[in-house]
Amino acid sequence: MQGNDACVEASIHAGARFYAGYPITPSTEIAEGLALRLPEEGGVFIQMEDEIASMSAVIGASWAGAKAMTATSGPGFSLMQESIGYASMTETPCVIVNAMRGGPSTGLPTMVGQGDVMQARYGSHGDYPIIALAPASVQDMFDLTVRAFNLSEKYRVPTILLSDAEIGHMRGRFSVAQKVEVYDRILRTDRVWHDGFAYDESLVPKFPVFGKGSRVHVTGLSHDIAGYPRSEVEVHEDLVRRLHEKLAIHLEDICKIETLHPNSKKMIVTYGSPSLAAREYVAGREGVGLIVLKTIWPFPEDLLRTAIEGSKQVMVVELNLGQVFHEVERVAGCMGCTNVTLLSKVGGEVTAPSEIEAAFGGAS
């Protein structure tokens, strides 16, 4: 099956019951798959008039109680930014799959790129928190789709599955655990007129789902714990800082990386489709280790720090002109490792093991 097909099955397993989207290569198979599968599971599929409407419908469905998602690629992801910020501000659980293709603009519709990493983090306006996961195989497309839903439900934050054209279209086997671990948002159904956004030490408010008599008010304006619009300095500051803090105190749960020979003299850091070539290059080679980032945002800097401790050289491999590179440079720099290089590739093709060898092989 394709990576995109694995995402479809994973969504069903994770409990997704609503999809709204707009066709765009290379994500379309997810829409087509869910158009078929969701009605079988009592869910709803709708093709909206554009990506702005798609993301808006996802937010509405989530407040009506459904686990909701959409899938898109670069141009559509740009249109969704408005409502991604709204989902973050209103703490609306939802999953957005972005199958990255070559950009900027319409770019390379059918070919791979990884130029949306910073957009995934900072694409909407204002200071907002986000989670982004990066699958690196068909199995990951299944596992990380489920994880994206779980994290989104748990922390009430929009979660992005930052896939790419190669991972989405790659064919391979994947296995499904006997019991897929699924997390559902914690609901409250009492009258919440004055504290609809009240929170405990987890910093995550319980979810007052529509239609249960909660009578909650939701707004993208700066709001107090009642959900009412407020423009006082303290109210806005408390809100924005808490939205970030609710992820910051749970980084251990959110951040995941995969390592092979950590703390080797030479380390490769990568994510998504280039990790296939990196894996091949590292296999059986002495003194070279590999780090595959599975969580990209929040940036897993503690895990990275531990994995590169004592390393002399770090090379980042990514399909853009350097995005994760600057994050790695910052983290490695703090450890005293200044030999951080970038193997950058654009053009729509994945990195080959020989290119890694050429860029990294001789140097020491």
Add this chain to the structure above:
Amino acid sequence: MEFFDLFREDRWPHMFCPGCGIGTVMNCFHRAFSNVGMDQDKTVFVSGIGCSSRIVGYVRADSIHTTHGRALAVATGIKLANPDLNVIVFSGDGDIGAIGGNHFINAARRNVDMSVFCINNFIYGMTGGQVSTTTPYKSFSTTTPYGNKEVPFDLSELAVTAGANYVARWTVRNVKELMASMEKAMQKKGFSFVEIASPCPTSFGRKNRMAEPRQMFEWLKIVSVKREKSVAWGLDQLDLNVGGQISVGEFIERNRAPYGVIA
């Protein structure tokens, strides 16, 4: 139902300017909602951005104040995810005619079961009086200091053409008719659209020699004509105000199958 059973007393007084028509709309809606007897706990209020959209923040029910223009798309998601909910949208001419125009025609085409109340004040009120897609031809605004060079949209005719099941337009002077249309809209299966021509003396009136609320009410009286008698109807259905008129009345009532119901 008492007024403050429907509205949040703790958020009173509201933010609307003196002479604004939104208070009248809220009043009419309170009565219509009471008469229809809709379950408040099974009703979700949705809005976009602008003065009219602030209504949902005063309603004592599940309510969501979304981004500019997106109310109908959010409302579509709510209704489809839980068809047991009644969905009511308060919106304005900015949301419906401009930034959310595509969502408007497609929501009407899909005929999703919801009631949309659009308060058309012919201007961007909250941002201080810029031209809107419904500002009458040659009228003044802060961004048309030499007069509006564009002809306005007729939102109600647009809703009819796009496929809505029920469409009516009244001014805030027609309180009885407005209440009756609101009731009909809430009871109608499918997409219902009620447009309310409403005065904004602060932003529209001030620029068009109608700074006094009374003057705006008089203007609405003079320009509103029953749809079948209006010049607009005779000349070109899509050209509101071409004859300096606002056609009012019930525009259509039909029973196309709502979204998801295959006839």
